[in-house]
Amino acid sequence: MTPSADNARTPARFAFTDGRDAAACFITDADGRVLLVRTTMGMWMMPGGKFEPGEGPEQCAVRECTEEVGQAPQLGRLLGIHRVSSAYSPRVPRGRWRTVYFFAADLTLDQTAELTPQPEEVVEIAWLSIDDAATHMQAHHAALLRAIAHHAATGDPESYVTLENGRPTPDHPALRDRHPRAR
Numbered sequence: 001m002t003p004s005a006d007n008a009r010t011p012a013r014f015a016f017t018d019g020r021d022a023a024a025c026f027i028t029d030a031d032g033r034v035l036l037v038r039t040t041m042g043m044w045m046m047p048g049g050k051f052e053p054g055e056g057p058e059q060c061a062v063r064e065c066t067e068e069v070g071q072a073p074q075l076g077r078l079l080g081i082h083r084v085s086s087a088y089s090p091r092v093p094r095g096r097w098r099t100v101y102f103f104a105a106d107l108t109l110d111q112t113a114e115l116t117p118q119p120e121e122v123v124e125i126a127w128l129s130i131d132d133a134a135t136h137m138q139a140h141h142a143a144l145l146r147a148i149a150h151h152a153a154t155g156d157p158e159s160y161v162t163l164e165n166g167r168p169t170p171d172h173p174a175l176r177d178r179h180p181r182a183r
Helices: 057-069 109-113 130-136 139-154
Strands: 022-027 034-039 048-050 074-085 097-106 122-128 161-164
Touching (some): 022 057, 022 139, 034 057, 048 057, 057 074, 057 122, 130 139
Parallel strands (some): 022 097
């Protein structure tokens, strides 16, 4: 599936706003390991980044992954949406919100053999188990990864996880017991 110009998989209530939003790819291999990148700032995360002007979530996810690992993924379904306020993250402009979209994505075996960190943004690429990945990530990124991974493995393919400031929203009460920040 290629990114759609009309953002058909993105719910209208979370439509593109003004460039503060971001998107990321959740990519796993045949062994269930997740692809992570270590940025030039030293943070481990799923490949992704901020929208460019006029870009939607799908286009952003594919572009950012391609820029960071040198390969364009095949984008799948929307797995999660995380809304982040300036009170939760100092990286969000004061008094504003950022929406981060997480998509399932795939790489072919040939593509995985050709993964190359793009030195402008990424210094290392790794395939890690969810548990190992979580130990390398900041706590809030690890909690998001676990929620996204859980939903990818067990969730309804027609739904997605919604979180706000690191906590599951009422749309997905079943996640409250599994999400570390919700306890």
